[in-house]
Each structure stands twice: as structure tokens, then as C-alpha cells.
Amino acid sequence: MKFFLFISLFFSLEAHSSTLKTNFLNFLTQKNISPNTLLNSGPICQPDQTSQTSCVETACKKLGPFDCDSLDEIQKVSKACSNNFSGDCIDFSCSKLGPFDCDDLNEVEKVAQSCSYVYGKSCISELFNRLSSKFDYDDIQEIVKFNSLCKEATIDTVSCIKFSCDKMGKFACDSYSELSSIMSACK
Numbered sequence: 485m486k487f488f489l490f491i492s493l494f495f496s497l498e499a500h501s502s503t504l505k506t507n508f509l510n511f512l513t514q515k516n517i518s519p520n521t522l523l524n525s526g527p528i529c530q531p532d533q534t535s536q537t538s539c540v541e542t543a544c545k546k547l548g549p550f551d552c553d554s555l556d557e558i559q560k561v562s563k564a565c566s567n568n569f570s571g572d573c574i575d576f577s578c579s580k581l582g583p584f585d586c587d588d589l590n591e592v593e594k595v596a597q598s599c600s601y602v603y604g605k606s607c608i609s610e611l612f613n614r615l616s617s618k619f620d621y622d623d624i625q626e627i628v629k630f631n632s633l634c635k636e637a638t639i640d641t642v643s644c645i646k647f648s649c650d651k652m653g654k655f656a657c658d659s660y661s662e663l664s665s666i667m668s669a670c671k
Contacts, residue, residue: 539599542571543592546578551589560589564596573599573634576608577627585624594624598631606642607634611667614649616658629660633667644670 543561544552551557568574577595578586586595602608611630612621621630648666649657657663 537571537575539565539568539571539574539596542574543596546574546586546592547589548587557589560593561596564593565600567600568596569603572605573602573608573631576605576612577631580612580618580621580627581624582622591624594628595631598628601635602631603637606639607637607645610642610645611663614645614657614663616655620660626660630663633664637667637671641667641670 540561543565552561574595586592608631615621620626645666657666
């Protein structure tokens with residue numbers, strides 16, 4: 485008896501999944517979406533690249549006119565830029581350094597690597613604006629440390645930072661250690 489119930493349940497689920505699959509494929513066809521594009525489209529939720537400057541392009545612009553003009557240098561910059569979704573993080577981070585602190589290959593590589601998995605600049609901008617002293621974000625080591633807090637931060641994470649810091653008050657969110665704790669709670 486149990487075997488008969490199991491078999492009938494199995495076939496009813498199989499028929500239901502077939503209907504779902506057919507309905508899903510019909511939906512894709514109506515929207516002119518090929519199922520293969522869904523399978524080969526890369527990471528889901530990756531930010532739109534069309535309006536943003538690439539990491540490699542931004543990094544090379546930070547360097548002098550005689551950098552990024554050889555295959556070796558472009559490979560180094562490209563490797564440092566892996567898992568960067570745009571040049572926004574590099575641009576923001578380098579703008580907080582002095583004019584000579586983000587203009588050679590080593591410096592730009594460090595900043596680019598610290599920006600991997602940082603989506604845009606909303607998170608690092610929010611953290612920077614919360615600091616009581618802008619001197620806490622004015623050398624490469626500090627930038628690397630702060631940028632690492634924002635790895636994989638989403639819009640919800642940034643909203644959580646804003647809400648939490650506004651609720652707790654200005655002085656509860658104005659240092660690296662306090663912001664680090666908030667980030668841990670918000671992720």
C-alpha cells in the first residue's frame with residue numbers, strides 16, 4: 485500500500501514539474517529570452533557595466549602617461565582589477581589620497597585589489613562621511629582597511645549603516661572600530 489502511494493505521488497509530482505517547466509519556457513519565449521542566455525550570463529545581480537568606467541581604464545588613468553603602455557603593466561593592472569565591477573571605488577579612494585599617493589603601479593594595484601567585490605562607492609562613501617577625522621582615511625593602508633569592510637556590501641547593507649548610525653547617534657559611528665562593528669551587524 486505504501487509503495488502504491490509513493491509511486492502515485494512520484495508521478496503526480498513529475499507531471500506537475502513538467503507543467504511548471506513548460507510554463508516557464510513559454511514565459512521566456514514571450515519575453516524573447518533564450519534559456520541559454522540565462523545559463524551563460526555570468527553572476528546574477530552583477531551591477532550594470534554600461535554606465536560605469538572599467539576598473540582597468542580608471543586605474544590606468546591614475547598612472548602617469550608612460551604607464552599602462554606595455555603588456556606587462558596592463559596584465560598587472562588587470563589582475564589587480566579582478567572582481568572589480570567598475571572604477572568607482574578606485575576613483576573615490578584615490579581622491580582621498582594626496583596627489584602623489586595614487587600615481588604609481590604599486591599604489592594603484594593596492595587600491596584596486598582593496599576594491600574587489602566592492603560594488604560602486606556607496607558603502608565606502610557612507611563610511612568615509614561618518615568618520616570624525618578625515619585623517620583616518622588618507623593613506624593607502626587605511627583605505628585598504630576601510631574598503632575591506634565594504635566587500636560584498638549591498639544596498640541593504642548601506643541602508644542598515646545609515647539607519648543604525650542615525651539611530652545610535654553621530655559619536656557611536658565615527659571611528660574604524662565602531663564602523664567595523666556596525667558593518668558586522670549589517671552584513
